[in-house]
Amino acid sequence: MILRQIKREDIVVPQKKKQHYIPKTLLKRFSINKKCFIYNLKSNEVIDNAVSYEDQCYANYMYGSDLKIENELAEIESDFSAILDFVIINNSLPVEEERIKKLSRYIILQWLRTESAVDRFQTIAKDTMCSFLPSVLSYYKIDQENFDVEQYVGECITTTFPRQQVAVHNVECSLSSDLNISDLKLCILKNATDINLVLSDDLVIVGNDFQPEYGLGANCPGVYFYMPISPDLLLLLYDSKMYKIKKCELSINEIEYLNYLQLAKARKILIGKNKESLSNLKKTYDSFIFNDVFKFFQHMGWKDPILINRAIPRFIAAYAKIYGYPRVNLPLKINPIITMDNAFTPYKDNPQRLFFRGDLNEYLWKKEYWGNDFSKLVYDTYLSK
Structure with a gap:
């Protein structure tokens, strides 16, 4: 038997199998010499040695092996990279309206293209099915004691909404012409401290001080999006009809607040240009x-408090991410960077006051039960011009 020596050109490497859901052009801003530090949330540990940023935040064929979406994203990322270079070099936004539009649209794309975005879609679908399935079983007189709702729904979601299909759907939604964010304002916030901004694997923070529970859609009034683009710069896309910016320079408290939001949103890891910023965040956590x-x-x-103190580090290491979200005593709903228009304050956190910005038809049929005061406020603020 003769064994032929395998040459390098004989090896076929799958084309574009490694598909990043955070583009390398963004990851490299949080690295030195192509390496970055990682805070692993599952183990609750900051790694000692920097690793390649190219090996972070990707999934094999996340957007499909046909490469249709991946190639489309490559073109978008090329434009985004050029604009990002300008912003970071000049410490300011471009003046061209078209480039501002592309930057704003990219924030929405980045928000919807991650693994966490797929998780959110599947979780919503699962919760919805779990809520109505018992009624369906009851209607058809199916014995619920011998019917595992959780298992059935889990298998159904996996089959009906596979991760790759959801990822493609999310990207297509973010690029749809039906999504109009032209009325949102983009600004750049600058880090005026020695503490670096960090990046999570679900980096775009979406919030809404007007409707914190039900107003997290891109078309909702009062929505805002934070996206760090370097250790020193952060983009804020926000509803300028609802909010005013307090200032463009971020203080230590504000940087710590924004970094903790990255921790709260992260799926598996946080990325930092240096180890110190991640270690400080771990201490805070x-x-x-x-x-x-x-x-x-x-x-x-x-x-015994001594035994408890010894057990806590092991417990945190085992269940770190479970304790990472708003359950901890940090006012995540309080936004120190922007302030809401006082005229809307009496109506905040009320789902009956939710609407889509600029939708005249919705306004016409909702104004009857809104009352004159709120109807006039909405019309004057969002529809009159």
């Missing part, structure tokens, strides 16, 4: 959750 976990052990019957 640990200090917030320590008291809650201590009380949990006491509730479970543990009496």
Whole structure:
């Protein structure tokens, strides 16, 4: 048997198999010599040595092996990279309206193209099915005691909404002409501290101080999006009819707030240009959750504080991400960077006051039960011009 020596050109590498959901042009801004530091949330540890940024935030054929979406994204990222270079070099936004539009649209694309965005879609679909399935079973007189709703719904979601299909759908939605964000204003916020901004694998932070629970759609009034683009710069896309910017330079408290939002949103990792910024964030995280976990052990019957203190680090390492979201005592709903128009304050956090910006038809049929004051406010603010 004769073995032929395999040459390099004989090896066929799958084309564009490694598809990044955070583009390399953005990841490299948080690296030095093509390497970055990682805060692993599952282990609650910051790695000691920097690693290649090219090996972060990707999935094999995330947008399909036909490369249709991947190639389309490559063109968009090329434009985005050129605009990003300008912004970072000049420390300011471009003046051309078309480039502002592309930058704004990219923020929405980035918000919807990640693994976490797929998770959110599947979770909403799962919760919806779980909520109405018992009624369906009851209607058809199916024995619910022997019917595993969670397992059935989980298998149904996996089959009906596979991750790759959802990822493609999300990208297509973000690029759709039906999504109009031209009325949102883009501004750049500058880090005036020695603390670096960090990046998570779900980097776009969406919020809404007017409707914090139900107003997180791109067409909702009061919505805003934060996206860090370097350790020193952050883009803010916001509803300027609802909010005013307090200032464009970020203080230490504001940087810490924004970094903690990245931690709260992260799926698996945070990325930093240096180890110090991630280590400081880990200390903040640990200090917030320590008291809650201590009380949990006491509730479970543990009496000796020394034993509890020894057990807490192991517990946090095992269940780190579970304790990473707004359960901790940080006012995530309080936005220190922008302020809401006082005229809307009496109507905030009320889903009956939710509407789509600029939708005259919706306004016409909702104004009857809104009342004169709120109807006039909405019309004068969003529709009169």
